[in-house]
Amino acid sequence: MIKFFSKPYRWTVIFTLLLTMSFIFVLLDTFVIPKSIQSVETEPTDTEKAAPELNKSAVVITDNIYKDENIKITIETYREYDTTIYVADVQLTDAAYLKTALAGNTYGRNITEKTSAIAAAHNAVLAVNGDYYGFRDYGYVLRNGTVYRNIARSAGDDEALLVDEEGNFSVFHESQAGIESLYNKNPWQIFSFGPALVKNGQIMVDSTSEISGKSMRSNPRTAIGQISSLHYIFIVSDGRTNESAGLSLFELAQEFKEKDCITAYNLDGGGSSTMYFNGEVINNPTDGRRIKEREVSDIVYCGY
Amino acid sequence: MTLSIAAIDSKRPKCQLRRTIITYWLVSIAAIAVDNIYAIFGHGVRSPAMTWMFLYPLLGGGLVFLLIKLLFPQSIKASGYRLFYNVYNSGIAALTTGSFLKGILDIAGTSSPYTAVYYITGGLFIAAGLIILLYIILQYKNKGNSLKCVN
Numbered sequence: 291m292i293k294f295f296s297k298p299y300r301w302t303v304i305f306t307l308l309l310t311m312s313f314i315f316v317l318l319d320t321f322v323i324p325k326s327i328q329s330v331e332t333e334p335t336d337t338e339k340a341a342p343e344l345n346k347s348a349v350v351i352t353d354n355i356y357k358d359e360n361i362k363i364t365i366e367t368y369r370e371y372d373t374t375i376y377v378a379d380v381q382l383t384d385a386a387y388l389k390t391a392l393a394g395n396t397y398g399r400n401i402t403e404k405t406s407a408i409a410a411a412h413n414a415v416l417a418v419n420g421d422y423y424g425f426r427d428y429g430y431v432l433r434n435g436t437v438y439r440n441i442a443r444s445a446g447d448d449e450a451l452l453v454d455e456e457g458n459f460s461v462f463h464e465s466q467a468g469i470e471s472l473y474n475k476n477p478w479q480i481f482s483f484g485p486a487l488v489k490n491g492q493i494m495v496d497s498t499s500e501i502s503g504k505s506m507r508s509n510p511r512t513a514i515g516q517i518s519s520l521h522y523i524f525i526v527s528d529g530r531t532n533e534s535a536g537l538s539l540f541e542l543a544q545e546f547k548e549k550d551c552i553t554a555y556n557l558d559g560g561g562s563s564t565m566y567f568n569g570e571v572i573n574n575p576t577d578g579r580r581i582k583e584r585e586v587s588d589i590v591y592c593g594y
Numbered sequence: 595m596t597l598s599i600a601a602i603d604s605k606r607p608k609c610q611l612r613r614t615i616i617t618y619w620l621v622s623i624a625a626i627a628v629d630n631i632y633a634i635f636g637h638g639v640r641s642p643a644m645t646w647m648f649l650y651p652l653l654g655g656g657l658v659f660l661l662i663k664l665l666f667p668q669s670i671k672a673s674g675y676r677l678f679y680n681v682y683n684s685g686i687a688a689l690t691t692g693s694f695l696k697g698i699l700d701i702a703g704t705s706s707p708y709t710a711v712y713y714i715t716g717g718l719f720i721a722a723g724l725i726i727l728l729y730i731i732l733q734y735k736n737k738g739n740s741l742k743c744v745n
Contacts, residue, residue: 301680301684302680302683305680305684305687306687309687309688309691312708312711312712313691313695315708316695316706316708316709317695317698319706319708320699320702320704320706321702321704425702425703425704426703426704426705427705427707428705509637530637560637578637
């Protein structure tokens with residue numbers, strides 16, 4: 291065999307070929323090949339069963355308002371920091387109306403759909419993209435009361451958001467709390483992205499903060515915050531376009547602080563940032579080159 | 595990367611080694627260029643793995659072969675040199691490719707368990723290559739051959 295490989299170029303050609311093939315395989319495995327791990331239970335949960343029948347005659351729908359007896363949503367769009375910002379003020383009568391959904395109703399890797407498609411499939415009134423859990427192998431995934439992944443992120447990049455069954459937000463560090471230790475808090479959702487923008491009414495980031503400290507300061511953003519019991523703010527900003535520069539995490543945190551949020555948490559942004567309201571995408575999602583909605587693994591939504 | 599330097603001209607060791615060193619330096623420059631071009635399309639997001647990947651060909655490749663050229667140029671005539679050359683270059687190629695791949699995944703905000711395979715494979719190949727090189731040098735010394743540079 292040594293004699294075979296001692297001929298000029300033979301080893302080189304074979305090794306280069308192997309290296310190229312393995313390189314392509316890893317890229318496909320990471321970005322393309324769908325891996326379904328668990329289907330979402332479609333049986334209604336106890337809280338869903340408890341949801342009262344909707345009186346459809348009392349529903350008010352305009353371009354920027356949705357109102358019925360359980361859900362009240364007001365959309366406000368304005369310019370700040372050379373960026374278009376979309377703010378949804380959400381008031382609910384029960385935490386059961388604050389939900390999440392997974393693409394294809396399946397937990398797994400590289401299983402994606404557009405935010406608008408997932409939202410439409412679940413009759414969402416308002417939806418934003420979630421934490422794109424399916425792009426990573428680490429970080430707790432707990433949705434609508436079901437644990438899908440219990441692998442904690444390592445310290446330093448591990449702030450997660452817990453939404454309990456009462457609809458209250460709290461931020462914790464995954465590396466310091468095993469998922470079992472959170473069960474006494476009655477978790478309804480856990481998001482694993484971050485960082486926390488506001489905690490106890492105080493801004494938790496500064497002008498130098500960035501996700502993993504390596505991306506650009508201004509980006510399209512998605513984040514959610516809580517003002518009081520069952521009263522929430524969803525914010526999505528445009529960015530990476532000539533019309534909108536995007537927001538830094540600090541600017542985003544300031545928006546939540548100005549709206550009196552006691553807790554606010556950053557979700558996946560960039561090309562994922564999408565806000566869907568009354569059957570339409572209302573922001574300008576972009577991959578940086580053109581306006582185009584990206585496929586994501588999960589959404590946060592209000593609806594039935 | 596190793597394709598263009600795979601043919602060994604043992605009759606002119608210095609020329610051969612010079613070609614290898616220059617190729618590695620060119621690969622280093624290409625690695626720096628790739629990192630900067632990738633940053634433009636990655637919305638300014640950078641990864642240390644991709645930023646520093648040029649060090650593998652620059653130091654692991656160029657510097658090591660420069661030392662061979664300066665200290666042991668006649669080792670190129672040894673029968674085991676081809677084996678060292680193939681194995682060592684493959685190690686540098688595996689490490690550089692692994693670093694590039696890790697950089698792509700870092701920038702995208704994801705990871706893969708397979709990137710570790712490149713570092714392990716690269717490390718093993720380099721260790722094996724250096725052991726073979728050491729064996730060649732010791733063999734020369736035992737035979738009483740001079741390994742000094744022949745100009």
